[in-house]
Amino acid sequence: MSALRSLSMNESDSLDVNRRRFIKGGSAATLMTMIGGVELLGQTNAPTAAAQGIKPTFKTKVAVIGLGQWGRELLKVLTLVERAIVAAICDHYPVALRRGAEDAPHAEKTADYKTILENKDITAVIIATPPHQHKEIVLAAIKAGKHVYCEAPLAHTVEEAREIALAAKNAPKQIVFQAGLQRRSDAELLFLRPFIRSGALGQIVMARAQWHKKTSWRAATGNPERQKALNWRLYKETSPGLIGEIGIHQIDQASWFLRAKPRAVTGFGSIVYWNQDKDNDDRDVPDTVQAVIEYPEGVNLVYHATLANSFDASYEMFYGSDAAVMLRDEKAWMFKEVDSALLGWEVYAVKETFYKDTGISLRVGASKSAQGTETLTHDEEVKASAIWAALDKFALNAGEVNRAVENVKTSLGDDPEAIAEAVDKARKDAAPAAGYLEGYQATVTALKANEAINQRKRIELKPEWYELT
């Protein structure tokens, strides 16, 4: 077996896009502190100590449609979301369905998503098929009155993403649509966002993001007919590329923090490394890409991703005239400029102004991780992740709408106005999550960036592309 082959994933490997760890435990904090970083500590997604042992009483029955590598990751995480009941799983490929059943043995299994849509007990579906298969299932799910979590990118083309987003926009208010931009539900990032927007970094001048992992992305299969379907990520006709699959989350985070839509993107990409075994690997998607995403006022996001090297793994930076912030491994570090005003830890004073109602503290120094005392179990680690937070909020928001409707019907009878009012309130009070507009706009940027990469050119991103009319 070639060395290349040994690096390819088999179907049971995890894509591990969310649980990468560059440096574990205390050494990360030590390193960052040595180079002048201050850890920013905020809320975590993991349940607080007092909340340990709280079991949600009300649960939402959810189905997962699409059990490829990422679908099975979502399924595994979903089994740790206590307010979700994994009621059904679906994949038309028997091997994938069987593997999914190992993680959710009590869930109904089906190869046909339509049987899930016909099941009145299942009110919410998670669609994790490849992007080019999203549209048919999402539209049918919305028509069937299901709450929908649609993985990002929403689709493989801007046109299909628009159709999905418009279907969500025009759906009855009782339908919750959540785009699979899990960072938008992450407690740490929700905390950081006002901090970064507040001017604590001074004037933001640049951003950077990267994703490096030496892996072929090719999944091996003994079934040659299955090869192309399984490896949809490697072919341009079905793949949004590295920047569409991975970069979409990092770029959306930048757009979210900068509160701006990008104006242009320039890209480069090549198959630099994974082209050595042409007999067994006929991919046409670049394995190494670079892009510059231009935001207003001269602020650019420089992005690079590669499947050929793992150094430095994955992180994002925001550079400001007073400080830089690094986001890595679900932590955040602030690096102050030597000549910046003493934000010092007069942040204690600033805390009241910024965070009066949130009780979140910014503090220097001895954190659990710095002391090397932070060790999480696997389940705790999952529950600290953005993807857990996103699925938890999907189950919560869908369940709250369901209960709002049921409570009105039980208490007042079939009163359409009262039901509408209760649904409005539930939607207004919903926990933070990416909606159809955020999902659509992130998809536009990611797909256009992929286009720029494939064509090695600069594309101006027209404002009307981001509008849903």
Next chain:
Amino acid sequence: MKKSFLILVGAFAMAGCGQKGAATGAAGDQPPAAAPASGISGPKTAFYAKSGSKMRIDGTANMIHKEWILQSTVIGGSLEVGPNFPTQPGQSVQPGKVEAAGKAFMLVSSFHSIEADGRPYKVEMDDRMYQQMKAEQYKRIEYTLKELTLQGQSKTNNSAYDFDSKGDLTICGVTKPIAMPVVITLMPNNMIKVVGSVTVKGTDFGVEPVTLKALGLVTGDDYKLSFEWNLGQRTAAAGAK
């Protein structure tokens, strides 16, 4: 705030429904029934729960998070009244007993913790509240009206009338008699709004105060229940179920 929240959630965790009560709503959350057989002689008017109602539970602690609030925005039930119930705004009335019978209920699952300004407070608090109140077993807080006595027209609003009420309150399956003044306002379109509040002792319903000795924290035994309940008459087209 974060620390106080932890303590509050911990405190609330240790309070909660006792074991003695019978489950409510166990027959399932059925659609609202017609007004109960009231035994009222003479012409009756039936009012049925409508939207726009609010029920609030205010609790206390001796320190840190001294006040906390739960709120529901839907109250079910019905009220039937006899001929001596005022029907016209400004109608002059004689104080005295009014023939009346009624039931109100609030689904525990409809309560959420809120900030003082009405914004949602914490999902963890809600989860803990449902768990400790055994919301699946004791689905409802229920009130049955036994006696209604008209005191007179309200001094500040000639469409509103002051009453004293007596009835049975059921929380966590435990039923206790309560008395409270209520103000009933006659609204347009044959609607009425019933407003009242009562402070109950948690211990009366099997909910013990919590003492966290290490902090010197004691939760209050007093829970103030306050409500605004909207009701209206059914039209011939809507019909009664």
